[in-house]
Amino acid sequence: MGTWDIGPFDNDTAADFGGDLDEAASDDRASMIRRALERAADPTDYLNTSDGERAVASAALVVAQHPHGEPACSSYGPSEPIPELPSELRMLAVDALDQVVSDLSELAELWAEATRGPNWRQDIARLRDVLDPPVPPQGETLFDV
Numbered sequence: 001m002g003t004w005d006i007g008p009f010d011n012d013t014a015a016d017f018g019g020d021l022d023e024a025a026s027d028d029r030a031s032m033i034r035r036a037l038e039r040a041a042d043p044t045d046y047l048n049t050s051d052g053e054r055a056v057a058s059a060a061l062v063v064a065q066h067p068h069g070e071p072a073c074s075s076y077g078p079s080e081p082i083p084e085l086p087s088e089l090r091m092l093a094v095d096a097l098d099q100v101v102s103d104l105s106e107l108a109e110l111w112a113e114a115t116r117g118p119n120w121r122q123d124i125a126r127l128r129d130v131l132d133p134p135v136p137p138q139g140e141t142l143f144d145v
Helices: 012-023 026-041 049-064 089-100 106-112 117-131
Strands: none
Touching: 012 026, 012 049, 026 049, 026 089, 049 089, 049 106, 049 117, 089 117, 106 117
16 A cells, blocks of 8 residues: 555554564664664665655654653554653654655655645654754844843
């Protein structure tokens, strides 16, 4: 079927990755997530679709453990618990998501051609904003100092 929706686990590659996480020893799950993020975060390589899809799924799992995040709810994601992930994965996930939507991403190219492409980009931005919130605009200065 390929891809059936915009969610992090709503494609064959990410669903398979969720299954791989379930089958892995608990101690190996964090390193699997790290490797998926590292493969995607490299700004010098063209990011293929499957690496991008695994990175988005991994970022969603990092977001799920963030204090302001939400669970990565999906019947296609991992059903086994993910151990506590190191906090340094947050910025790695941001870098990976930035690459996923960059000009060097096959996944971004494919979504650019899809009707729901803007929704997919919004979902990626939502994940990213949990990990690295945008700085709110500054209001007018009330006083000159």
